[in-house]
Amino acid sequence: MGDLVGPVEVVGAGLLGTSIGLACRRAGLEVLLTDVSGEHLRTASGLGAGRPRTPEDRPQLVVVAVPPDHLAEQIRRALRGSDAVVTDVGSVKSGPLAAVAGEPRAHRYVGSHPMAGSERSGPLAATSSLFDGRPWAVTPHADADVDAVELVEELVRVCGATPVWLTPEEHDRAVARTSHVPHLLASLAAARLTDAPENHLALSGQGVRDVTRVAAGDPALYGQIVSANADAVLALLAEVRAQLDQVMDAVGGGDRAALVDVLARGVAGTRAIPGKHGGPPRPMRSVWVSVPDHPGELARLFADTVASEVNIEDIRIDHDPGRPVGLVELVVEERRAEHLLESLESRDWTTHR
Secondary structure, three states: OOOOOOOEEEEOOOHHHHHHHHHHHHOOOOEEEEOOOHHHHHHHHHOOOOEEOOOOOOOOEEEEOOOHHHHHHHHHHHHHHOOOEEEEOOOOOHHHHHHHOOOOOHHHEOEEEEOOOOOOOOHHHOOOOOOOOOEEEEEOOOOOOHHHHHHHHHHHHHOOOEEEEOOHHHHHHHHHHHHHHHHHHHHHHHHOOOOOOHHHHOOOOHHHHHHHHHHHOOHHHHHHHHHHOHHHHHHHHHHHHHHHHHHHHHHHOOOHHHHHHHHHHHHHHHHHOOOHHHOOOOOEEEEEEEEEOOOOHHHHHHHHHHHOOOOOOEEEEEEOOOOOEEEEEEEEEHHHHHHHHHHHHHOOOEEEO
């Protein structure tokens, strides 16, 4: 059963579900779409993500891609409604597994979770490349059929992602650490801006945008996600609260050494994040370039960087509201940064060292 030949039914034609449908269609698989929203169903079908399921259809694999509050119900319905293997793409795995544990067909259920998404939602935000190169957790339980696990792994590869195997419990601890708690902290930081005076907000730079970016996600959806993973999230929030007390004591007491220690641990955390393609992190350096806000200037910068034979690992753009210029941050390998600076300067770019 490890060969995925279709049809694949996608239950929930939102961002993730429609993207899965598009990725499966890209691979030539037949895709069946189910959604309580007729508008989502029409939009996803119109985008080429599949066709509405009919009662006569017999899917080989069902992918449940609905909000967390409805996962358990839809997983049970899929198990009872056909002999297909069933997976879901919810961001919490222990809860859905507990909900289907008493099902006689639970051996056909294998949880999974793609680590990909967007601040945008709905089928119009979907893309067939959403999962390309991204990790996708596969979380089989002890009684899952081997063939079912292999079929879900094949779905991951069809969508262009890389499977990562975890137990459901370990997965939930991992996403609390790498996603759910960071989202809450970003929201707390962004909330400090809500009633800020206009002259304070005029000083906003790329740093505050980086820290608060994920806070723009749908509050109702993330409320469901965090609530579903309460135990793991609470354990980490307790650690954060203890460290926040340490920061307040250090700042209030003028303890520079303690403050530097906290900041140094933050630096160590950024260096622990895996590098490109899941490999070990490599030393990086930011090269800052002033770019006039005119058509074609960004393309010219990229062309000159290519001519310098330096690969851009990441890019960020910080626009100055008061000037017709943007500050572009090119993140490159540390050993190539100086060469890039000299090369761009020789092509009349204004850089910042």
